[in-house]
């Protein structure tokens with residue numbers, strides 16, 4: 001993991017002091033509400049339905065065990081004993097008091113954490129594959145590049161007041177999109193050019209929200225040393241020409257569409273030509289320093305499928321099921337990457353308690369080199385676990401409710417906080433997730449259904465990524481009542497694709513029924529080995545529509 | 554009370570902003586800040602004005618419009634109708650880096666303490682603090698941070714070029 005230098009720490013400490021002063025001036029009435037608002041937002045602080053919500057950055061989803069323990073401490077001291085993993089791999093606290101936030105930030109800073117730019121119209125946390133560094137398919141480790149982007153975007157003076165929020169994701173896996181770069185403002189795809197050189201293919205103009213769309217390639221092959229120069233060029237074009245008088249049209253995707261990709265690219269190239277080879281060009285030394293910040297852990301030399309593992313797999317069915325569902329291949333022989341699902345039925349998707357955080361921190365120290373990752377599916381990962389220790393780890397996780405074997409299955413639901421917390425919500429998300437989970441409690445059946453993503457957002461802002469759920473559920477407001485619109489066929493796996501709207505929306509108590517009918521039809525229609533998304537792509541919307549709404553006349 | 558911060562200190566403001574709506578038109582003497590359209594229409598006459606002349610760019614009016622006139626302008630003002638409209642940051646940077654402009658770049662309009670540090674880093678060296686705010690308090694905003702990651706108007710080197718290799 002990137003370890004802070006003195007100056008990184010000093011910057012954080014100065015930020016805490018600055019925000020303490022800003023908050024004090026606000027409380028003293030010297031800073032008007034509308035002056036304070038963007039300042040607190042740029043520090044991840046929302047004013048929500050019942051209390052402020054504080055969003056803490058987890059840069060590209062990486063955390064050390066000491067940081068987890070600090071989150072647990074914050075849960076206990078300033079919140080109600082739990083926090084929430086967001087779809088941007090960040091951590092959210094739902095119940096802090098405004099006047100406590102400077103102290104919380106100071107506590108976070110003591111473990112190199114912060115809430116900088118986790119909200120507001122600025123460059124947000126850069127995200128990547130949660131299996132970065134252990135994914136055998138990746139062509140480069142994306143994390144050094146993410147850290148370079150983090151530093152470049154942190155308090156970048158030119159881009160603090162953009163037209164709208166701006167999200168960047170980096171992916172290093174060919175032919176798959178684990179970081180969802182297709183639906184980001186900028187997607188950075190690490191590619192090889194056929195001459196053994198790696199570089200970046202740059203996508204722009206993707207995004208969810210009100211007008212969901214996938215991005216387009218604007219830079220075919222950017223040399224590594226020019227990464228920041230190119231990003232700066234894109235941001236400058238966006239900052240100058242993004243739409244500012246209508247927040248629903250303010251994302252970069254709208255102007256890429258409006259001016260056309262070619263025009264956007266031309267403007268970017270012009271800025272890029274000036275920045276290229278200027279001081280922003282990355283030095284070899286800096287690239288090497290960043291690579292060295294993410295060393296491979298001190299792996300033992302082991303072989304796959306050791307006896308301890310094969311014995312446990314054959315003797316314990318529950319363990320075997322968890323192993324096949326929640327752990328995945330690792331590029332180092334003898335290791336697996338383990339996902340801790342935060343999706344036990346009856347718990348809010350993505351929520352984790354202080355006690356669980358402490359246990360996960362201990363388990364990370366014991367089994368996974370002290371590191372933990374968060375995922376955009378609102379789970380956590382221990383990325384480097386010895387196969388001969390998986391059984392012990394599983395038992396420990398099981399006793400804490402962190403080993404539900406449902407990763408990627410129907411009940412591994414992604415849901416935003418929705419109307420229970422969020423003041424922007426049209427409708428609740430959490431009870432819908434719970435109702436669906438209760439409907440599908442039979443683990444054998446879930447496993448028979450196979451991979452099926454359900455994503456729920458409480459409003460158009462799409463924090464629950466409903467557009468890319470195989471089944472997407474969106475809360476809408478119909479004459480003051482909560483309704484839900486359903487989309488089918490979205491995906492965010494091999495490729496990112498926006499789902500299709502099925503038809504008129506449903507009342508909250510109908511949603512689980514509708515999902516069940518959709519799933520039943522899939523079971524009737526599927527060919528051997530077909531996942532839900534495959535069947536949908538083969539048969540299209542019509543049969544589903546007919547099953548739900550009756551035959552069209 | 555002085556509302557102007559220039560080169561890190563409070564100072565008196567000798568400049569008057571002339572808006573197109575001003576009934577009396579352009580005053581005969583004194584340092585004036587005119588709108589871009591006024592400048593473009595009356596450039597030649599303004600060059601004979603008895604006093605200094607600066608141009609104010611509003612959001613949407615890019616520095617490129619003044620590219621040929623920079624040598625004639627001792628100051629360019631950049632207007633922030635609302636502080637959250639960040640186009641002016643890119644304009645200032647462009648003036649300093651693309652055009653190598655050496656004159657004064659002044660932030661006018663909704664100019665507040667908590668944005669000064671960013672503005673300064675983008676190349677602004679003067680700030681006309683919004684009238685209802687205490688400029689001596691606002692001055693503190695220039696010192697919010699001692700650490701920066703990126704290149705800026707004071708130091709063209711990003712942090713990775715400032716470290717000893």
Ligand code: SF4
Pocket residue numbers: 416417418419422423424425426457458459460461462463464
């Ligand atoms: S999608 Fe809407 S309701 Fe859900 S968290 Fe985001 S803003 Fe709130």
